[in-house]
């Protein structure tokens with residue numbers, strides 16, 4: 001079925017197709033861009049922005065792959081930070097975390113019960129740990145943001161479970177991303193999946209618009225109500241980055257003023273990608289395989 005330019009937009013906005021989701025001549029409808037900025041402070045991205053973001057995203061994924069190669073028992077998290085830092089600079093990019101709101105290192109590294117924003121330091125990785133590496137790079141002024149949780153040595157059954165559920169949670173959220181669905185649909189799908197497996201969803205940190213800055217509108221909660229929230233439209237770029245705990249959802253921040261840890265000491269895992277809403281779904285700007293065997 002072909003939608004005419006003047007027909008109602010299939011996303012259900014009530015606008016004409018040409019004023020809403022139709023992408024013509026590689027440019028977004030001006031009205032939609034203005035409406036999303038005025039109403040929500042959301043900066044929709046043009047095709048030229050997406051091309052630049054793909055380059056930034058490709059660097060982020062290659063940086064994660066490089067860091068993974070150095071993960072083993074006995075390695076200090078500050079050594080992984082140095083590897084990320086140097087590789088980023090060598091590729092003419094800037095580590096977005098460094099000095100961001102006073103964050104002192106170039107990457108966030110969060111181990112076991114650490115949920116996110118772990119500061120690399122003297123901690124040695126040990127056999128059985130799980131470790132999240134969260135890389136954000138600025139290339140040509142464009143930000144891309146992605147993270148993965150890895151095993152150190154041989155994982156316990158609990159470690160395998162929480163990493164698997166966190167990865168599947170990201171996939172459940174991504175499966176909701178298409179024009180006409182809402183921000184609430186994403187969180188709803190993640191929460192439903194994680195809670196069905198008796199895990200919990202962190203509330204204090206959310207996915208976010210990204211691209212021209214590190215954290216842009218909108219916020220993307222990893223919990224929520226189906227059909228609620230802003231409608232997704234082509235040109236939106238945001239992260240989904242569910243933090244999933246094996247135990248309860250409550251957290252506190254350590255004395256370093258950054259590291260978030262589970263109150264009950266249970267394991268927490270996270271996967272994150274930067275996504276671009278297209279006319280018929282989405283494309284990842286930080287594509288990595290979410291289906292590879294979890295433990296090789």
Ligand code: MF3
Nearest residue numbers: 097100103108117134136145
């Ligand atoms: N990369 C994190 C995110 O996914 C943010 C880290 S902010 C920092 O949004 F300051 F801790 F680096």
Ligand code: CO
Nearest residue numbers: 134145146272
């Ligand atoms: Co991140």
Ligand code: CO
Nearest residue numbers: 145239241272
């Ligand atoms: Co993020």
